[in-house]
Amino acid sequence: AQKVTQAQTEISVVEKEDVTLDCVYETRDTTYYLFWYKQPPSGELVFLIRRNSFDEQNEISGRYSWNFQKSTSSFNFTITASQVVDSAVYFCALSEAFGGGSNYKLTFGKGTLLTVNP
Amino acid sequence: KAGVTQTPRYLIKTRGQQVTLSCSPISGHRSVSWYQQTPGQGLQFLFEYFSETQRNKGNFPGRFSGRQFSNSRSEMNVSTLELGDSALYLCASSLDRELYEQYFGPGTRLTVT
Numbered sequence: 121a122q123k124v125t126q127a128q129t130e131i132s133v134v135e136k137e138d139v140t141l142d143c144v145y146e147t148r149d150t151t152y153y154l155f156w157y158k159q160p161p162s163g164e165l166v167f168l169i170r171r172n173s174f175d176e177q178n179e180i181s182g183r184y185s186w187n188f189q190k191s192t193s194s195f196n197f198t199i200t201a202s203q204v205v206d207s208a209v210y211f212c213a214l215s216e217a218f219g220g221g222s223n224y225k226l227t228f229g230k231g232t233l234l235t236v237n238p
Numbered sequence: 239k240a241g242v243t244q245t246p247r248y249l250i251k252t253r254g255q256q257v258t259l260s261c262s263p264i265s266g267h268r269s270v271s272w273y274q275q276t277p278g279q280g281l282q283f284l285f286e287y288f289s290e291t292q293r294n295k296g297n298f299p300g301r302f303s304g305r306q307f308s309n310s311r312s313e314m315n316v317s318t319l320e321l322g323d324s325a326l327y328l329c330a331s332s333l334d335r336e337l338y339e340q341y342f343g344p345g346t347r348l349t350v351t
Contacts, residue, residue: 157342163326165342211281225294226271226340228281 122147124214126229133202134237141197141232143212149173152216154188154195159209159231171195202236209233240265242331242343250349256317259346263310263331270312271340272304275326284327287312316348324350 123146133139145154156168169179171188179186183200199206209231216225243262251257263270271294272284283296287306304314310331316323326347330340 155340162344163347164344165328165330167339167341170339225283225286225296227283228273230280 122149122152122214122216122227124212124227124229126210126212126232128232129230130233130235132235132237135204136201137236138198138200139202139234139236141199141210141212141234143195143197143229145193145195145212145214147193147214147216149216152214155213155215155226156186156195156197157211157213157228159211161208165211168197199234202234204236204238207234207236242329242341244327244329244343244346246346247344248347248349250351251319252351253319253321255319256315257319257348258313258315259327259329259348261312261314261329261331261343263312263329264333264341267331267333267341268310269332269334270306270310271330271332272312272314273328273330274298275328275345276324281328284314319350321350324348 125144127142131139152173154171158166158168169186176188176190185198187196211231212229214227242264245260261270269288271286273281274284275281284298284302285292285304286294290306301317306312326345328342328345330342332340
């Protein structure tokens with residue numbers, strides 16, 4: 121069974137600090153997808169990134185960067201120079217195929233509440 | 239392009255009643271998934287529909303059911319409500335079968351008293 125662990129329940133930083141959110145996953149499949157979502161106080165989950173299991177290249181998007189390491193089953197998310205608007209709950213998620221490869225389901229971690237203080 | 243819409247946004251029901259929640263996916267999206275979010279259990283997968291067929295189902299009792307219409311709009315129904323059903327119910331739509339990118343709606347906040 122697939123599992124996603126976000127060990128950090130809450131993180132509090134001061135604006136402009138860098139912060140890394142950890143994500144460790146478990147899966148038996150060789151083909152899977154990893155995601156990060158942001159959930160601001162409004163409640164709507166916002167898609168941030170998708171990474172497939174064959175692509176271990178790190179990705180940078182503005183102040184956001186992601187470090188995917190299959191050897192340690194981790195997909196960590198770093199926010200550089202954090203801002204107050206980054207305050208939200210961040211979820212890591214794993215999607216893997218089952219039932220012959222034609223069906224997929226998404227398993228979420230418990231989330232990390234990030235608070236960025238001015 | 240309009241995003242995923244969910245109605246109603248807020249709902250208060252009494253134990254034992256039933257409730258129907260609605261989700262309209264992004265135009266062109268054929269996959270709709272439902273999730274329950276509670277402080278204790280986090281985000282849990284309920285079920286997923288693709289082209290009017292339920293493909294996947296999470297570990298929820300039979301009181302939770304859903305369906306998808308030919309226009310991809312989906313409804314979920316919870317019968318015989320229990321206090322523990324109080325949660326934020328999120329709907330997500332995806333263009334393709336592989337759930338490459340799921341786009342979420344704002345959710346329906348259900349309170350059972």
